[in-house]
Amino acid sequence: MQPAAPSLDTRIPVHVLTGFLGSGKTTFLRHLLGEPNLAETAVIINEFGEIGLDHLLVREVTEDVVLLSSGCLCCAVRDDLVSTLAELLAMSRDGAVTPFRQVVVETTGLADPAPIIHAVMSAPELLHGYRAGSIVTTVDGVSGLNSIRNFTEAAQQVALADCVVITKSDLVERWQLDALGLDVAKVNPSVRTQTSSKHAMPSAADVLNHAADWKPNYLAVSDKPGRGVHSHGIKTFTVEVTREVEWPAFVEWLELLLAARGQSILRVKGLLPVRGDERPVVIHGVQHVVYPPEYLPRWPEGSPRGWLVFIARNLTRSAIEKSLPSIFAAKH
Numbered sequence: 081m082q083p084a085a086p087s088l089d090t091r092i093p094v095h096v097l098t099g100f101l102g103s104g105k106t107t108f109l110r111h112l113l114g115e116p117n118l119a120e121t122a123v124i125i126n127e128f129g130e131i132g133l134d135h136l137l138v139r140e141v142t143e144d145v146v147l148l149s150s151g152c153l154c155c156a157v158r159d160d161l162v163s164t165l166a167e168l169l170a171m172s173r174d175g176a177v178t179p180f181r182q183v184v185v186e187t188t189g190l191a192d193p194a195p196i197i198h199a200v201m202s203a204p205e206l207l208h209g210y211r212a213g214s215i216v217t218t219v220d221g222v223s224g225l226n227s228i229r230n231f232t233e234a235a236q237q238v239a240l241a242d243c244v245v246i247t248k249s250d251l252v253e254r255w256q257l258d259a260l261g262l263d264v265a266k267v268n269p270s271v272r273t274q275t276s277s278k279h280a281m282p283s284a285a286d287v288l289n290h291a292a293d294w295k296p297n298y299l300a301v302s303d304k305p306g307r308g309v310h311s312h313g314i315k316t317f318t319v320e321v322t323r324e325v326e327w328p329a330f331v332e333w334l335e336l337l338l339a340a341r342g343q344s345i346l347r348v349k350g351l352l353p354v355r356g357d358e359r360p361v362v363i364h365g366v367q368h369v370v371y372p373p374e375y376l377p378r379w380p381e382g383s384p385r386g387w388l389v390f391i392a393r394n395l396t397r398s399a400i401e402k403s404l405p406s407i408f409a410a411k412h
């Protein structure tokens with residue numbers, strides 16, 4: 081196949097990486113940023129929880145990361161996105177930051193991508209410097225079917241995608257991937273679909289579109305780029321856990337919690353101090369699944385030394401806090 085003709089439009093593309101809570105956006109982004117031809121990329125990360133984790137993980141791969149954490153991009157902090165993009169452009173022209181050839185915006189797992197792209201394309205101060213790039217949506221190979229069928233946000237992210245990346249194929253059977261692929265195609269019949277696993281992920285060329293005649297899919301399907309719609313009652317809260325935890329007791333606690341309440345706890349993530357390890361341990365739970373721990377080399381500045389962010393329905397911080405004592409290491 082002939083390679084696609086490069087775009088004649090020299091403005092910087094703003095790609096949006098979206099996907100439901102815990103579907104693998106940050107993992108995939110870290111993989112993409114490891115490619116040499118994505119070296120000149122400015123990354124903007126939007127997090128729903130009160131304390132950000134994703135930007136710390138991405139900063140392991142690139143320094144050029146801005147965190148927008150005061151709300152969800154599609155409804156609360158759209159103006160912040162516009163001003164951040166304008167500042168980045170000015171700073172790159174003044175030589176205050178390394179020049180970049182594209183921007184990737186990683187949204188929260190609950191974001192509607194339409195108002196985000198619309199904000200970028202309709203801001204007069206951005207029009208001369210930026211153009212709309214691709215919308216890439218990660219769909220969780222394990223929980224994606226449940227998310228698309230039960231959460232408007234997940235279906236909307238698929239509907240607007242130029243490319244869907246079905247993640248975590250290493251954790252499910254082929255027939256489950258096929259069933260999920262059919263659901264994706266029902267929501268967005270023309271979308272390009274890629275499959276990804278922890279060990280083999282698609283490349284930037286597979287998911288980002290650079291062809292001269294390419295038009296973003298969202299232009300075809302979105303006539304109302306207003307505020308994002310969010311499922312009723314999803315809330316986020318943070319629990320500080322600054323006392324050292326006993327790892328086996330913590331894993332048992334989290335597995336039991338997600339087994340019992342995985343329908344209402346959509347996402348848990350955080351950094352924990354664990355007995356016997358100097359490094360902060362990165363925690364990931366998505367619906368019913370607890371993922372293997374990762375590590376950061378050191379504690380980040382400016383956040384508590386131990387916290388868990390919950391994104392959930394019908395769950396209170398006090399219910400979690402009451403159940404916590406079992407996870408702590410005994411004092412010696």
Ligand SMILES: Nc1nc2c(ncn2[C@@H]2O[C@H](COP(=O)(O)OP(=O)(O)OP(=O)(O)O)[C@@H](O)[C@H]2O)c(=O)[nH]1
Pocket residue numbers: 099100101102103104105106107108134188189247248249250251276277278279347349364366371372
């Ligand atoms: N086995 C496996 N695990 C994966 C894969 N992709 C992501 N994960 C794990 O899934 C968990 C959540 O991944 P993230 O990349 O943080 O997901 P996210 O979409 O950025 O999460 P939010 O920003 O909180 O919505 C982590 O523990 C990842 O290591 C995959 O392809 N295979």
